Amino acid sequence: MISLDGLACVTGRLVEAGYILRTFGQYVRDGLIPNMFPDGSNEGLYHTADATLWFFHAVDRYLAASGDRETLEVLMPKLAEIARCHLEGTRFGIHVDPKDDLLIQGADGYQLTWMDAMCDGWVVTPRRGKAVEINALWYNALRLLEGWTRGAGDAAAADALAARAEGCQRSFNARFWNPASGCLYDVVECPDLAGQDDAACRPNQLLAISLTHPVLDPARWAPVVETVRAKLVTPVGLRSLAPDHPDFKPTYHGDLRTRDAAYHEGTVWAWLIGPFVDAWLKVHPEDREGARGFLAGFVPQLDEACIGTLSEIFDAVGPYTPRGCVAQAWSVAEVLRCWVRTAPPPA
Numbered sequence: 409m410i411s412l413d414g415l416a417c418v419t420g421r422l423v424e425a426g427y428i429l430r431t432f433g434q435y436v437r438d439g440l441i442p443n444m445f446p447d448g449s450n451e452g453l454y455h456t457a458d459a460t461l462w463f464f465h466a467v468d469r470y471l472a473a474s475g476d477r478e479t480l481e482v483l484m485p486k487l488a489e490i491a492r493c494h495l496e497g498t499r500f501g502i503h504v505d506p507k508d509d510l511l512i513q514g515a516d517g518y519q520l521t522w523m524d525a526m527c528d529g530w531v532v533t534p535r536r537g538k539a540v541e542i543n544a545l546w547y548n549a550l551r552l553l554e555g556w557t558r559g560a561g562d563a564a565a566a567d568a569l570a571a572r573a574e575g576c577q578r579s580f581n582a583r584f585w586n587p588a589s590g591c592l593y594d595v596v597e598c599p600d601l602a603g604q605d606d607a608a609c610r611p612n613q614l615l616a617i618s619l620t621h622p623v624l625d626p627a628r629w630a631p632v633v634e635t636v637r638a639k640l641v642t643p644v645g646l647r648s649l650a651p652d653h654p655d656f657k658p659t660y661h662g663d664l665r666t667r668d669a670a671y672h673e674g675t676v677w678a679w680l681i682g683p684f685v686d687a688w689l690k691v692h693p694e695d696r697e698g699a700r701g702f703l704a705g706f707v708p709q710l711d712e713a714c715i716g717t718l719s720e721i722f723d724a725v726g727p728y729t730p731r732g733c734v735a736q737a738w739s740v741a742e743v744l745r746c747w748v749r750t751a752p753p754p755a
Contacts, residue, residue, distance in 0.1 A: 414741030439493020643705025
């Protein structure tokens, strides 16, 4: 769902993009889409709290590129079902807290966000509670669905969605802003921290700015982007954790357990440059040249681990050695999308 824009919409593969979205729509179960289909099975695995919310984002980007309202009409019942299941509660403790309209997720033994490393039953970054990007994606999904519902002529349902979105936005800005660090908490009301807030500086907070409908108050965009730039940005993407955190791992190496321990605890992910560039351009809308500068380090990588493509991850410190998969869909997708977006205007 993250890769669809860069790999299919930007490249003009709109027939394929529509097919992918309609296919995933057929596999919605209990308001969730599967995060993978195991080899040899037609049954998907549904242990993900964010893939379904990224589905709304992918539909939005596809509609912007194609104008295909027929596919939207086909998907609307599924999109409405997803929202209802999240409001009422679904698998793995995924539900909206009626006290504040924020989305909670988490179940023992499961890794439900994109930071999903697990080894021998050890969930490395469980992030249970109210995670920053999950709530940014939830708000964006509510606003998108509100607009599509209003466009379909159902004003009452659209108003109900708007009220939910407004509640979520109020609570988000009251709960996630961390004045001590000038950025956002990664998770609030975290069971893994005895109900406290997780102040780790991670790239997840960028989604509160970068999405079509940003949940964060615009007055706080600049300090968040600057904090992320100073602590997380590298020539080949963003660190998954700031170097000043005690759990920071500078390199991704060793046996499986050692690698999994570093996977989201510092390791650089190329795909995260996409949300960063989007957030940067919201704060600096005229600085397309500066935004493209953040992509320069990827050009020599096209001759590195696998010629002509981009790796999944990189070490968190120089020389930023490429690691993991030698060719990764969302790395290629987000760099390509941002490269096209930041291209100089025609003379």
